[in-house]
Amino acid sequence: MSQSTSNRRVTAADIARSLGISRATVGFVLNETPGQTISEATRSRVLDEAKRLGYRPHIAARALASGRTRIVLLVLPDWPLDFNLRRNIEEASLALDEAGYALITYTPHPTGLSRPLWETLQPDVVMSMAAFAPGVAESIRASGVTRLIPDPEMPVADEYSEDGPVLQLQHLFDLGHRSIAFAGSADPRVADLVELRRQRAGEAAESLGLPPLRFADIELTDASAAAAIHDWRSSGVTAVAAYNDDVAASLVGAALRAGISVPRELSVVGHDDTPLASMFEPRLSTIHMNTVGLGRYLAALALSAVEERPVPSAGPELQLAVVPRDSSAPAPL
Amino acid sequence: MSQSTSNRRVTAADIARSLGISRATVGFVLNETPGQTISEATRSRVLDEAKRLGYRPHIAARALASGRTRIVLLVLPDWPLDFNLRRNIEEASLALDEAGYALITYTPHPTGLSRPLWETLQPDVVMSMAAFAPGVAESIRASGVTRLIPDPEMPVADEYSEDGPVLQLQHLFDLGHRSIAFAGSADPRVADLVELRRQRAGEAAESLGLPPLRFADIELTDASAAAAIHDWRSSGVTAVAAYNDDVAASLVGAALRAGISVPRELSVVGHDDTPLASMFEPRLSTIHMNTVGLGRYLAALALSAVEERPVPSAGPELQLAVVPRDSSAPAPL
DNA sequence: TTGGGGAACTAGCGCGCGCAAGTCCCGCGA
DNA sequence: TCGCGGGACTTGCGCGCGCTAGTTCCCCAA
Numbered sequence: 001m002s003q004s005t006s007n008r009r010v011t012a013a014d015i016a017r018s019l020g021i022s023r024a025t026v027g028f029v030l031n032e033t034p035g036q037t038i039s040e041a042t043r044s045r046v047l048d049e050a051k052r053l054g055y056r057p058h059i060a061a062r063a064l065a066s067g068r069t070r071i072v073l074l075v076l077p078d079w080p081l082d083f084n085l086r087r088n089i090e091e092a093s094l095a096l097d098e099a100g101y102a103l104i105t106y107t108p109h110p111t112g113l114s115r116p117l118w119e120t121l122q123p124d125v126v127m128s129m130a131a132f133a134p135g136v137a138e139s140i141r142a143s144g145v146t147r148l149i150p151d152p153e154m155p156v157a158d159e160y161s162e163d164g165p166v167l168q169l170q171h172l173f174d175l176g177h178r179s180i181a182f183a184g185s186a187d188p189r190v191a192d193l194v195e196l197r198r199q200r201a202g203e204a205a206e207s208l209g210l211p212p213l214r215f216a217d218i219e220l221t222d223a224s225a226a227a228a229i230h231d232w233r234s235s236g237v238t239a240v241a242a243y244n245d246d247v248a249a250s251l252v253g254a255a256l257r258a259g260i261s262v263p264r265e266l267s268v269v270g271h272d273d274t275p276l277a278s279m280f281e282p283r284l285s286t287i288h289m290n291t292v293g294l295g296r297y298l299a300a301l302a303l304s305a306v307e308e309r310p311v312p313s314a315g316p317e318l319q320l321a322v323v324p325r326d327s328s329a330p331a332p333l
Numbered sequence: 334m335s336q337s338t339s340n341r342r343v344t345a346a347d348i349a350r351s352l353g354i355s356r357a358t359v360g361f362v363l364n365e366t367p368g369q370t371i372s373e374a375t376r377s378r379v380l381d382e383a384k385r386l387g388y389r390p391h392i393a394a395r396a397l398a399s400g401r402t403r404i405v406l407l408v409l410p411d412w413p414l415d416f417n418l419r420r421n422i423e424e425a426s427l428a429l430d431e432a433g434y435a436l437i438t439y440t441p442h443p444t445g446l447s448r449p450l451w452e453t454l455q456p457d458v459v460m461s462m463a464a465f466a467p468g469v470a471e472s473i474r475a476s477g478v479t480r481l482i483p484d485p486e487m488p489v490a491d492e493y494s495e496d497g498p499v500l501q502l503q504h505l506f507d508l509g510h511r512s513i514a515f516a517g518s519a520d521p522r523v524a525d526l527v528e529l530r531r532q533r534a535g536e537a538a539e540s541l542g543l544p545p546l547r548f549a550d551i552e553l554t555d556a557s558a559a560a561a562i563h564d565w566r567s568s569g570v571t572a573v574a575a576y577n578d579d580v581a582a583s584l585v586g587a588a589l590r591a592g593i594s595v596p597r598e599l600s601v602v603g604h605d606d607t608p609l610a611s612m613f614e615p616r617l618s619t620i621h622m623n624t625v626g627l628g629r630y631l632a633a634l635a636l637s638a639v640e641e642r643p644v645p646s647a648g649p650e651l652q653l654a655v656v657p658r659d660s661s662a663p664a665p666l
Numbered sequence: 667t668t669g670g671g672g673a674a675c676t677a678g679c680g681c682g683c684g685c686a687a688g689t690c691c692c693g694c695g696a
Numbered sequence: 697t698c699g700c701g702g703g704a705c706t707t708g709c710g711c712g713c714g715c716t717a718g719t720t721c722c723c724c725a726a
Contacts, residue, residue: 009682011483021699021706022706023708028684029685031685038703039704039705042705044460056476056477059454060397060681060682063396064681064684092440093447094446094447102454104439107442113423117437127348151426178640199463219609220611221611246612249612253613253614253616256614257614275579279582279583280613280614344712354676356676356713357677357715360713361675361715364714369674370675371673371675372674375674375675390712391713393713395713397682397713397715398714399713
């Protein structure tokens with residue numbers, strides 16, 4: 001089963017020799033090379049012998065001969081991935097597996113001191129869930145990788161409409177709140193997304209006939225939450241839509257410490273439905289996201305870039321829902 | 334600078350041809366092959382020409398010829414990594430970079446449906462921060478990787494003494510608590526670590542002259558926290574050492590919902606000092622861990638397995654400290 | 667003057683595989 | 697009977713690199 005008596009690795013040539021046939025035939029069988037006709041008898045003999053000897057193709061040799069590493073590198077942001085995203089990555093991994101590709105996830109180190117993996121791995125495709133940060137696409141190209149997803153050269157319309165903030169506003173509006181603030185994050189890594197969500201929240205407020213939103217960026221580790229709350233309270237704000245659950249938790253904590261009751265005096269809605277949201281006390285109302293089929297979509301995208309496959313037509317479906325918990329309640333009179 | 338006019342990739346042979354020297358010489362220069370003497374003039378000509386042509390070694394070819402992929406696979410647990418650990422991984426990545434190896438982090442998918450990366454990447458070394466789960470080491474071996482760290486065949490004394498629970502107990506003891514419970518996690522993925530910490534807590538209690546600890550395993554998503562607290566309270570427990578911050582948060586939340594004041598009536602200490610601990614309200618007292626030099630140590634370990642390098646003598650230094658916050662206070666009278 | 671030795675190179679094999687181009691033979695239609 | 701179309705293979709090159717086993721030349725000691 002496993003390795004033979006010698007500790008040399010088993011090669012396709014070993015199978016051929018042991019069966020008294022040519023190496024090419026073995027290769028054709030193992031790769032199911034299209035356009036080659038192999039008798040069923042030979043086919044099964046090869047397969048059996050391969051299993052018996054414990055044959056395992058040498059990926060470096062294959063990569064050298066075929067000119068492709070069959071590696072797809074997925075660049076991930078450096079914040080913790082939520083469960084939904086992780087499941088989608090597994091889904092992508094599975095789909096690529098079936099096509100003979102390996103998905104490797106990679107979070108570039110913030111300091112940028114170590115060599116990026118796209119240089120050392122020479123993957124066939126480098127993909128990312130968001131646009132590549134400035135300079136990154138160039139770095140990838142310079143390392144010889146030609147297939148980037150999304151390709152900065154041909155910018156597609158943004159895949160997702162950020163509708164979470166709209167749901168936050170609607171939820172608070174339905175509870176009777178009319179003076180609402182938006183709390184962003186001061187973390188520069190997520191500045192773009194914060195700005196996007198803030199804008200969507202602003203639009204939602206306008207279409208609900210509310211006055212322009214007040215807003216502030218919250219730093220999780222300092223007193224900025226307390227300051228923002230003090231500021232907002234003094235101008236009559238009764239509810240806050242937060243950029244994410246961490247910010248929401250920070251706000252609620254600051255409010256409680258300031259003696260402000262949540263949700264009776266102040267409602268707060270988070271975003272992303274992280275584990276934190278359900279563990280916090282009071283449990284945080286938030287927005288749950290579920291991107292059904294994202295993984296399969298990513299895999300199909302990668303395969304279409306690297307083989308003769310069609311670009312997937314239908315993108316993943318984004319499901320959003322308000323999760324009402326204990327941090328939001330009807331507006332005080 | 335970058336690729337030449339043709340879009341064929343630049344090879345070492347191109348450099349040789351363009352310089353009118355042999356491929357071998359080029360190889361010797363680029364690899365600084367020991368035992369080869371190359372004139373300084375030739376050396377710099379090769380280096381210059383390589384840069385001019387934008388030469389980039391073909392890793393698959395190199396792997397094929399040398400018989401090693403120069404890949405180190407680091408298997409990570411599937412829970413979010415804290416900042417300290419991430420920094421250590423970067424440190425390891427950097428050290429391996431310098432030695433010409435690439436560090437790839439990998440979190441096996443819980444379902445186990447997709448092919449593990451050690452099969453598809455054929456790394457030189459597979460390492461893990463904890464012992465390999467049952468069956469995993471066998472799977473790695475079966476894929477042809479011979480260098481595992483830690484090697485299950487030669488079990489070393491456990492690298493780290495789990496002293497966090499000792500600090501938790503000491504902290505609570507210092508605050509006057511004499512009836513203390515330990516809260517584990519019902520998550521089977523961390524069962525071993527839970528058990529280890531529970532034992533250490535038990536030993537600490539004994540050496541402090543306390544009665545045996547009561548304990549329960551908490552499920553984050555259900556009512557087990559409330560049940561445990563109710564149980565403990567009725568038998569006079571005034572403080573809880575929790576396996577980690579998530580469990581601590583769960584307990585504090587349940588206590589507050591049950592009308593039990595934290596920390597006045599019940600003290601809770603977490604473990605790991607995750608962001609959650611500082612964001613929670615009340616902010617959680619916890620144990621902060623800092624493993625100085627872990628990254629360099631891991632890198633040295635990997636290199637010693639794969640090259641003629643000495644096994645690092647000194648392991649990383651583990652720094653532990655109690656972070657007293659608002660979830661622990663002097664015992665009620 | 668000779669020859670030993672080392673500095674500075676070159677020739678070329680082999681790593682394991684994919685695949686293009688050939689070879690052989692058998693069956694079948696004219 | 698001949699030819700011809702494929703089915704079922706085989707031969708062998710080339711991918712790019714590491715590295716062993718040379719080869720050449722020159723310097724210096726005997």
